[in-house]
Amino acid sequence: MNRTDQKAIPSMLWRLVFWAVVDGMIIVSATGIAAFLLWGIGAERLWNLRSSGEGALGWEVFFWLAGITVVMLSPAILLPLAAWRRYHRMVRARSDGYTPTSA
Amino acid sequence: MLASGTWLLPAGMIVIPARRADASPLVAPDTGSSEAAETATKFERSKVGQAWSSVTGLSATSSLALIHHTQGAGLHVAEIHSLFEAENLDAALNQSQLTRVVAWEEESSVTLFRLNAETSPEAAVGSAGYIDVRLGVGTLYSVAAATSRVFTVLMLDAYLPEADQGQTQFRGTRLVPIDTQKSIETALQTIDVASGLLEEFSFTPVESGEFVATRSGSAGGAGGLFCVNNDWVGSNGVQCCANYAIYKEMLAGCFAKFLSGVAACIGNVYLRAGALALGCVAGCAGAAKFAGPGALKVFMVCLALCGVLGSVGNCAVGLLCIAERLFDLHTCESDAKIQYMRALKDDGCWPAPEGYEP
Numbered sequence: 001m002n003r004t005d006q007k008a009i010p011s012m013l014w015r016l017v018f019w020a021v022v023d024g025m026i027i028v029s030a031t032g033i034a035a036f037l038l039w040g041i042g043a044e045r046l047w048n049l050r051s052s053g054e055g056a057l058g059w060e061v062f063f064w065l066a067g068i069t070v071v072m073l074s075p076a077i078l079l080p081l082a083a084w085r086r087y088h089r090m091v092r093a094r095s096d097g098y099t100p101t102s103a
Numbered sequence: 104m105l106a107s108g109t110w111l112l113p114a115g116m117i118v119i120p121a122r123r124a125d126a127s128p129l130v131a132p133d134t135g136s137s138e139a140a141e142t143a144t145k146f147e148r149s150k151v152g153q154a155w156s157s158v159t160g161l162s163a164t165s166s167l168a169l170i171h172h173t174q175g176a177g178l179h180v181a182e183i184h185s186l187f188e189a190e191n192l193d194a195a196l197n198q199s200q201l202t203r204v205v206a207w208e209e210e211s212s213v214t215l216f217r218l219n220a221e222t223s224p225e226a227a228v229g230s231a232g233y234i235d236v237r238l239g240v241g242t243l244y245s246v247a248a249a250t251s252r253v254f255t256v257l258m259l260d261a262y263l264p265e266a267d268q269g270q271t272q273f274r275g276t277r278l279v280p281i282d283t284q285k286s287i288e289t290a291l292q293t294i295d296v297a298s299g300l301l302e303e304f305s306f307t308p309v310e311s312g313e314f315v316a317t318r319s320g321s322a323g324g325a326g327g328l329f330c331v332n333n334d335w336v337g338s339n340g341v342q343c344c345a346n347y348a349i350y351k352e353m354l355a356g357c358f359a360k361f362l363s364g365v366a367a368c369i370g371n372v373y374l375r376a377g378a379l380a381l382g383c384v385a386g387c388a389g390a391a392k393f394a395g396p397g398a399l400k401v402f403m404v405c406l407a408l409c410g411v412l413g414s415v416g417n418c419a420v421g422l423l424c425i426a427e428r429l430f431d432l433h434t435c436e437s438d439a440k441i442q443y444m445r446a447l448k449d450d451g452c453w454p455a456p457e458g459y460e461p
Contacts, residue, residue: 013398017388024380032373039369043362050358072372076414080407087403
């Protein structure tokens, strides 16, 4: 590892940390809004079904909760994916000769 | 709504709930029959009547339309008389097919809504007709035992003009006991249900103590909350479908509580997710600082592990929270069902006809 790399790594680490925080806030906020929209739409439909006395609610509730669970779990996939993408872009840029110190 | 102090109000009026009120009350302002006068006299001399007079300062004259009897209710007339003459009111009430002698103060009632041709065209017979639905709080008063029980009633004041003659078809207060409350706590629960209705129907106060519905609700038929279904009446004249309506309202309350509980669970998941994301990034960055040349890979692997495992755990906690809400929903609905079945049995409404089963 040359001298430039040794200087570049801490800088890249902090850039990754910065973008991980930004991406995390965006992903958590977006999926949170999606989850509450899903809750609202499902809650209204279930309420109407319950009020009109139509049929059993078993499967409706199941699919509703399953959908919300998928949305709630999505940050677990999206956050590492976003960080991984940032990391590879930085590595690729470094291999192309770009480093934060040379920029 | 009704303040808790309402429960301490003295008895103000006495009414015998009727199976089906008609235009010939026992004590009526315009009948002038000897039977009506005789009943009024008996009422005045009875212990119930004396208690009522002492509280209200009024005398039960034929000018007060206090008691309505049912269509073809010779049996009920006899029972009313026996009640008036009974030394032990509690025992007489237990033996009687009449449901309750009800005492309540007019001020302790609140008009829940008024249905007329404008607010609910399907519920009103004509433009001049309307139905007032009031919730009253009262006591079952026993002179002999010197005790009283708190309970709530629904009063339907129907002013329905006859289509062809333009005269009042039925005018008077009709009592529909919701439930005989054995404690103030259970009575207050019923009041809470009624309070929820006020919010649901978006009532607009028109004057102190009175509300008018701004959107239509169902009153007539068997499906409304304050329903009249003469095909399903308890042995004591209670409108059984009122119990069903309360049951449905309790179920709706259970479900609303469930929905809000799920929302809280979801909200908590995302609060934890935010904290988890920040914690993972900060923790992994700290760990990577000591990793030397492999810092970036350490950070990425740490972030992925922390993010995935933490989120899965977070979701698991959220799902457990939702499962608890589902369990609460089941418990709440079971309690409502039990309460409904008890009310049906107490009011002599069991078994429930098709469509009204618990």
